[in-house]
Amino acid sequence: MADTTTTIRHGILGEGMREDRDHLIEMLTKAYWMEVETVMSYLANSINPEGVRAQEIIESLEQDVQEELGHARQYGERIKELYGVVPGSLDFNAEQSYLQPPDDQVDIVHVIKGVIEAESGAIEHYNQIIEYCEGKDPVTQDMVIAILHDEEGHRRLFEGFLREYQAEGLA
Ligand SMILES: [Fe+2]
Ligand SMILES: [Fe+2]
Numbered sequence: 001m002a003d004t005t006t007t008i009r010h011g012i013l014g015e016g017m018r019e020d021r022d023h024l025i026e027m028l029t030k031a032y033w034m035e036v037e038t039v040m041s042y043l044a045n046s047i048n049p050e051g052v053r054a055q056e057i058i059e060s061l062e063q064d065v066q067e068e069l070g071h072a073r074q075y076g077e078r079i080k081e082l083y084g085v086v087p088g089s090l091d092f093n094a095e096q097s098y099l100q101p102p103d104d105q106v107d108i109v110h111v112i113k114g115v116i117e118a119e120s121g122a123i124e125h126y127n128q129i130i131e132y133c134e135g136k137d138p139v140t141q142d143m144v145i146a147i148l149h150d151e152e153g154h155r156r157l158f159e160g161f162l163r164e165y166q167a168e169g170l171a
Contacts, residue, residue: 012082012137020136026086027129028075028140033092035072038118039065041099045114051106061115064154066162071147078140090091109171112162121154123148 003076046061076086099114126148133141165171 005135013082017136020083024129024132024140025079025082027125027132028082029084029087030080031078031122031125031129031144032072032075032086034118034122035068035075036092038068038122039072040066041096041114044070044101044143045099048101048105049108049111051054051108053108054106057108057111059160060093060157061111067150071150072149074143078143082140091126093096109165110112110161112165112171115153116138116162118156119151122151126151 012024042061042065046058046065049057061120079086091131096118098116099111102110126144130141130148135145143153166169
């Protein structure tokens with residue numbers, strides 16, 4: 001009974017929640033790295049594309065770089081609040097093989113598909129965090145729901161770009 005009271009009083013920050021908190025920090029750290037890698041990928045892909053049709057993608061990704069950096073910061077801040085430590089660069093492992101520069105910099109479809117894959121990966125992981133937080137940590141859950149909304153918007157926008165290319169038989 002005492003344990004239940006402590007859990008209610010201190011929530012996810014309570015001593016009895018240490019294991020859940022550690023697992024959550026792991027999930028948040030993965031999310032943090034996903035955002036950091038997305039910043040790198042979108043930065044490169046907001047510079048490399050060439051051709052008359054590249055401008056829309058460039059402008060959109062320039063804006064996204066700032067948004068994804070903001071997400072990384074939010075994940076980092078929450079890791080700290082949960083008594084974790086934001087990792088250093090030596091712990092970083094790149095995973096976004098699909099967002100490497102294409103062979104030809106006019107290959108906009110490659111970039112669009114890469115962005116959709118990155119956003120889909122984030123959406124999947126963030127849904128898992130939201131589910132894990134249920135009944136444990138409403139603050140992290142709230143934060144991740146807001147970030148998930150951003151990612152769904154990003155994916156939807158790039159799905160629209162892809163549809164345009166598909167309609168013209170270019171994708
Ligand atoms: Fe993000
Ligand atoms: Fe995004």
